[in-house]
Amino acid sequence: MPQLGFGVWQVPDRDARKAVTTALEAGYRSIDTAAAYGNEKGTGKALASSGLPREELFVTTKLWNNDQGYDSALRALDASLRKLRLDYVDLYLIHWPQPARDAYRETWRAFEKIAADGRARAIGVSNFHPAHLDRLIGGSSVVPAVNQIELHPRLPQAGLRRVHAEHGIATEAWSPLGQGKGLLDDPVIARVAARHDRTPAQVVLRWHLQLGNVVIPKSVTPERIRENIDVFGFALTEADMAELAGLDDGTRLGPDPDHFG
Numbered sequence: 001m002p003q004l005g006f007g008v009w010q011v012p013d014r015d016a017r018k019a020v021t022t023a024l025e026a027g028y029r030s031i032d033t034a035a036a037y038g039n040e041k042g043t044g045k046a047l048a049s050s051g052l053p054r055e056e057l058f059v060t061t062k063l064w065n066n067d068q069g070y071d072s073a074l075r076a077l078d079a080s081l082r083k084l085r086l087d088y089v090d091l092y093l094i095h096w097p098q099p100a101r102d103a104y105r106e107t108w109r110a111f112e113k114i115a116a117d118g119r120a121r122a123i124g125v126s127n128f129h130p131a132h133l134d135r136l137i138g139g140s141s142v143v144p145a146v147n148q149i150e151l152h153p154r155l156p157q158a159g160l161r162r163v164h165a166e167h168g169i170a171t172e173a174w175s176p177l178g179q180g181k182g183l184l185d186d187p188v189i190a191r192v193a194a195r196h197d198r199t200p201a202q203v204v205l206r207w208h209l210q211l212g213n214v215v216i217p218k219s220v221t222p223e224r225i226r227e228n229i230d231v232f233g234f235a236l237t238e239a240d241m242a243e244l245a246g247l248d249d250g251t252r253l254g255p256d257p258d259h260f261g
Ligand code: NAD
Pocket: 006, 007, 008, 009, 010, 032, 033, 095, 126, 127, 148, 149, 173, 174, 175, 176, 177, 178, 179, 180, 181, 184, 199, 201, 202, 216, 217, 218, 219, 220, 224, 225, 227, 228, 254
């Protein structure tokens, strides 16, 4: 999968077509949406009108919590594919583990069928802690291709990244820019950015790429959409990476997956 993609959480459906079109024109080929975002239709319109061959696109969507379970997951993917105007997605994710409900193993059986039927090229999870991954992998022969988790310089998730490496699971970072506010004003990031004559957002995205993370920054502002993909022409030094490592303070912007949903 492309290491850098475009996220559309909180983009209203009526604006999704324009934002995704701008991203595709800027060179993004990977788009990350979810049933819960309510913008699969607008995203699908942009994909259909882009004129890009299907095989050049990498589309991810996610199963919402209410639809966990075997039959309901199969039906939920039908609905997502219809809205996206696609025959298959490239990656289908279980959005949250909902451990108290304990339905993710049954849901995963539906995901295995979806993959076997070719309706998702790859299947994965999101917001899974190591214990959830262990339980899932223990009951299945199919290891998730991806775990999409909250990850940014204030929450670098070293422990989870190690677990992923052991199992060959790709780490995909959500809220890679720490949702913009706060993180991007940090003086340490500003200092590194000034050294490279780059913006704070570009430095943070570069930090992710050099750690090996897949990133899916979101913006609806055309200049920022273009700025966020223009990160392949420079590299951070080991000293820069070490300085940025100092930003880890465990800040979690989203809910704790153990207690959500
Ligand atoms: P993000 O870290 O990508 O930050 C986005 C915000 O940062 C923008 O709204 C804007 O305010 C600001 N921004 C973006 N580019 C900028 C730039 N160049 N300069 C200055 N400010 C800039 O946050 P996100 O949207 O939460 O996360 C990205 C994507 O991750 C989402 O769109 C979604 O696809 C995915 N996501 C998944 C989950 C999950 O549970 N799996 C949860 C949250 C987000």
